[in-house]
Amino acid sequence: MENLIVVGDRVNVLVDQDNQPMIIERLPRHNQLSRSTSSRPGGKLIEQVLASNVDQVISVFAAANPEPKWNLLDRYLVMAEAVELPVWIVITKTDLVEKDHAMDELHQQLAVYQKIGYPVLLTSSTQHKGIDVLRSILKGKNSVLIGKSGIGKTSLLNTLMPGLDYRVSTVNEITGKGRHTTSAMRLLPIDEGSTLIDSPGTREFGLWDIDPDDLDRYFKDMRSYLGNCNFKLDCRHEDEPGCAVRQAVVAGEIDPRRYQSYLRLKEDYLS
């Protein structure tokens, strides 16, 4: 029942004689973003719709504190590809990266995604860097911020909308984790025609309703090789002879870490 109305839904409202609005109907959703979750640890997995009527996903990672988790980004990308939504990769807290070699490493990782076709934006809320570009990316669209707790999603919003002053809190110094400051999804009008949904950082991010056999298609960098394996679309891209995907990894056309990430995600499903 909790998925009946989610952030982003369009509804028809009736205003009663006390001027109280009442939802009488939810209009059909163009799309919805979901993750799988359980109501208690070890419990049955259920679908949690995070948001609906979304035009693009802004997947957010901090340059540091906490460090980016590229396998998690791969998960977000699969989720977005499965519902055919465009994704921006936004990096926050670039002011925390002081050493050149750390910046080089970040750029190296990001280049993998840029090569696949995912656009990247570097930002810093404290230095007000990248904020105007972010604003232009959001223009005229319904966007949703996705990312772990403490990576600076709400800070981005506060910087975009001075005066908003949503609550943010520091990352725990001992665990390096966020404190789950934002506790619910909320939609914010940025300007006429642009809205942004801030989300609570999720501890776990299970994929919902994705067939493990389809995972290869949702890795955009693997897609163009899929029909070329000896076993055609039946190939698992593991140890089959004549696997075009593995050949592309060996040839350096597909990033090995992305390939490992694909195998890992598939294994997560099967376990």
Ligand SMILES: Nc1nc2c(ncn2[C@@H]2O[C@H](COP(=O)(O)OP(=O)(O)OP(=O)(O)O)[C@@H](O)[C@H]2O)c(=O)[nH]1
């Ligand atoms: N140095 C630096 N710190 C930042 C930046 N952006 C956010 N922070 C800090 O990071 C911490 C977490 O920021 P939040 O905006 O609360 O993170 P969040 O992603 O909204 O976290 P949840 O609501 O828990 O999901 C706060 O202490 C912020 O001040 C930045 O660009 N640079």
Ligand SMILES: [Mg+2]
């Ligand atoms: Mg927040």
Ligand SMILES: [Zn+2]
């Ligand atoms: Zn194959």
